[in-house]
Amino acid sequence: MGFDDIDYQNRPVVAILNTWSELNTCHSHFRNRADEVRRGILQAGGFPVEVPVMSLGEMLMKPTTMLYRNLLAMEVEEVLRCHPIDAAVLMGGCDKTVPAMLMGAISADIPSVFFPAGAMLSARWKDVTLGSGSDVWKYWDERVAGNLCDSDWKGIENCIGRSAGTCMTMGTASTMACVAEALGFTLPGAADIPAVVAEHSRLATRTGRRAVEIAWENRKPSDFLTAQSIDNGLMTSLAIGGSTNAIVHLIAIAGRLGIQLTLDRFDELSRTTPVTGDIRPSGRFLMEDFYNAGGLRALLNELRDLLNMDCQTINGITLGQQCDGAEVINREVIRPRDNPVAPAGGTCLLRGNLAPNGCVIKSIAADPKLLRHRGPAVVFNDYPEMKSKINDPDLDVSADSVLILRSAGPLGAPGFPEWGMLPIPKKLLQAGVRDMVRLSDARMSGTSYGTCVLHIAPESAAGGPLALVQTGDEIEINVPERTIHWHVSDEEIERRAAAAPPLKELPPRGYAHLYAKHVGQADIGCDFDFLVGRTPGAEPGIH
Incomplete structure (x- = not known):
């Protein structure tokens, strides 16, 4: 390879785990950023080694990148564990790359710092x-x-799509970048720097330098991540009006730490955390505006009394110290506490006989008139059926109907795709309807909006009640009271369950088989059952 002994002897070996791919538009600038990270590693006296890992490009993978989140997490964990690596820079951004890389690094428990891709320009x-x-x-x-x-x-x-980078709204990518910073996994201010500005290049080099420092310090994820850090991540997601996907990912991240994060804890924090980031799709502005307004550090600085500011970070200082001196520059984008986008509850947990293990709704992105609603179900058994029938002029549907999609969860799709923002039927669009109540066991994109009830658990393919709903059944949601109810008698539910067809068999081979056999439901984070919990220091073949 052309290296001399002096290149690496007595120097930390720092891996640059790069998710660049020509099929991942969000990461199209990562070739250059990897070189800039490398520069920082060399400046600090480390030995950089670039290691490509699986790239999860949201727009061009089928059926969904969520199917492969756990695969990338496994790859990151094993790459870090099996190689002679002292520290790592995790380069990700597009939606599932962020939680996957954090999950893998936590399980490997090797000093690691996350470098977010940054959002594209407005x-x-x-x-x-x-x-x-x-x-x-x-x-x-x-x-x-x-x-x-x-x-x-x-x-x-x-x-x-004006430039390289992730969605410029507060979609899942930017939400998870903000969560990563709140967890303490990035350099201060990393979450909101746009992808193609000069400061992002400087961030890459600084991240490389910090990676060498944490190698010498042996500062591992287990040294700074706690249950209080997870709460910080949750409250940050709520305060920025973030993606509903963050809930699933944070449950999985907590699980890798051996921490059981429940939907009830999420709902508890949701009731007390104001939404102060006025960012689309929940608000009016974009990520570049958020950066110019002072960014995440400024927003967190204003929520000090709610957050656990004593939590440690990868930088060797507390979260509070990272936010010291951060100033809000634009009060339209980062709203004051006495004039928030919403006083609390931007995303809410619902429970009831249709979702015994819970479901979620991003209430701040819904039509307020529909947050209390009862209407007849229009049921689609799967996504192809929905696509074929949704615009049929003979479809018996009205603005009061409740559109339902099943077979869209972790097992049913498979992979838990972003199908939850069901399209509104063409004839209703032509009549001026722009929102309806929509229920599914799917997720939805962080860029989506509307009165969409998501993550219904257990999913229909796992035998959940959603599998038994029929067109015409009355469905009621009451978001202020956090309830969802299927107006069918217990006796009728039992009759339908007895007549229900058997659950579908596992895929016969490969990763799809492994996934279906071991993936958890939405309410427990969709991680593999054999990866939950902590195994620090384990190496292949050593027991």
Whole structure:
């Protein structure tokens, strides 16, 4: 390889785990950033080794990157464990790469620092500011309704991805970057720096230097991550109006630490955490605006009384020290506590006979009029059926209907895809309807919005009650009271259960077989049962 002994002897070996791929648009700048990380490692006297790991590009993988989150987590863990690596820089950004890399690093328990991809620059079409996926859904509805021509649609397509980087809304990617910083896994201010500004390059080099320092310090994830750190991550996600996906990922991250994080704990914090980040899709602004307004450090600095500011970080200081001196520059983007986007409960947990183990709704992104609603179910057995029937003019559906999609959970799809923002039927779009109550055992993109009840657990493919719902059944949600109810008698439910077909068999081979056999349900984080818990220091072949 051309290295001399002096290149690596008595120097920390620092791995750069790079999820760059030409099929991952969010990470298209990572080739350059890896070189900048390498520069920082060399500056600090380390020996850099770049190690490619699986890239999970949200837009181009089927059926969903969530199917492969645990596979990347396993790869990160084993790469760190089996190689002579003293520390690692984890380069991720697009949705599932963030939790996967954190989960793997926690399980390997080797000094690791996370480097987020950063959001793309804000985009414009004509005189409209565009917000990645959120405006894709919005303008697609207008196109289906006949209000947008093909030429304008193509114009939006060509404008909406202005640069390298993740979605410029507070989608799952930016949500998880903010969560990673709140957990203490990044350098201060890393979560909100846009992908292609000069400061992001400087962040890469600083991250490389810090990786060498944590190698000498032997500062491992187990040295700074606690149950209080997990609470910080949850409250951060709530305060920024973050993606519902963060709930599933934080449960899995906590599980790797041996901490049982429940949906009830999430709901408890949701009731007391104000939403102060006015960022799409829950608010008005984009990630570049958030960065210019002072960023995550400024937002957290204003929530000191709610957060555990004494928690340690990868930087050898507390979270409070990381936020010291951070200033809010724009009060429209980072709202004051006495004028929040919402006083609490941006995302809520619902329970009832349709979701015995719970489900979630991003209430801040829903039509307030639908947060208390009862209506007849329109049931789709799976995604292909929904696609084939949703725009049928003869579909018996009204604005009061409750659209239901099943076979969309971890086992049913498989992989728990982002199908939860069910499209509104064309004839209702043409009549001016822009939101409806929609229920599923699926997830939805962090860029999505609407009155979408998600993560219903147990899922239909695991024998959950959702499998027994029939078109015409009355479904009721009451978000203020945190309830969801299926208005069918217990006797009728028992009759339907007795007549239900057997659950589908496992896939016969490969990763799909492993996944189906071992994946947990949404309420416990969808991790593999054999990976939950802590095994620090374990090496292959050593028992």
